[in-house]
Amino acid sequence: MNGAFTGLRVVDTTHVLAGPFASYQLALLGAEVIKVESPGDPDQARFQGSDRDLVRAGMGTAFLAQGAGKSALALDLxxxxxxxxxxxxxxxxxxxxxxxxxxxxxxxxxxYEELSQLNPNLIYCSISAFGAMGPRREQTGYDNVIQAFSGIMDLTGHGDNRPLKCGALSC
Known part of the structure; x- marks a missing residue:
């Protein structure tokens, strides 16, 4: 595959959505992306999606979509x-x-300090729900949490004044 990032190697230790989707975009642009998962705690996206047989096999549609074009490796960090x-x-x-x-x-x-000493040219991308600093930095956040915090859930619903998480295609 040729693209703007052909020749770049990306090591992807991300899980669920934000990180895997970001590295998937890099793969689409030609980067070699190596997905690293824990053998005992694989990416939760493996168990998400509408096809129950694929979910049971640990190959949910969410995982397959975000994993396209990536190599995979299991490492216990x-x-x-x-x-x-x-x-x-x-x-x-x-x-x-x-x-x-x-x-x-x-x-x-x-x-970053350790890995940049090993590879001074390394771009170290760290993604977290609430950022690296601030009062909520230690909290995890998934789609429903971010929708609630941002207020988007207050804008959706059935007119009964109860917040409702919007789907990926319905907002």
Whole structure:
């Protein structure tokens, strides 16, 4: 595949939606994207989607859509061997993407300071629901949480004054 990012290597340790969708866009633009998942705690998107057989197989439509064009690898980053394997990948990467709580990768010795010493040209992208600083930085947030905080749920519904989460295509 040729595109604007052909020749770039992206290591993607993200899960659920924001991160996987971002790295999927990079893959569409030609980047080599290597999706890294925990063997004991895979991406929750594997179990989302309308096809129940695929969900049971851990290949939900949400995961398949966001995983298109990516290579996959299972690493347990809670082990030294898993962290060493990730460091080896980072040494050859252009971009690293993670979307865990702020500080989670620092606590594993895989934060920006450590990985940028290993690869000074690395672009380190950290995505979190409420940012890296501020009073809610430690909180996780998914679609329904973000919709509630942003007020969009107050704008949708059936006219009964009860907030309603809007779907991906209905807003």
């Amino acid at each position: 809670k082990t030294e061997a898993g962290r060493d394997a990730l460091r080896s990948l980072i040494a050859t990467a252009d971009v690293f993407v993670e979307n865990y709580r702020p500080g989670a990768f620092d606590s594993l010795g895989l934060g």
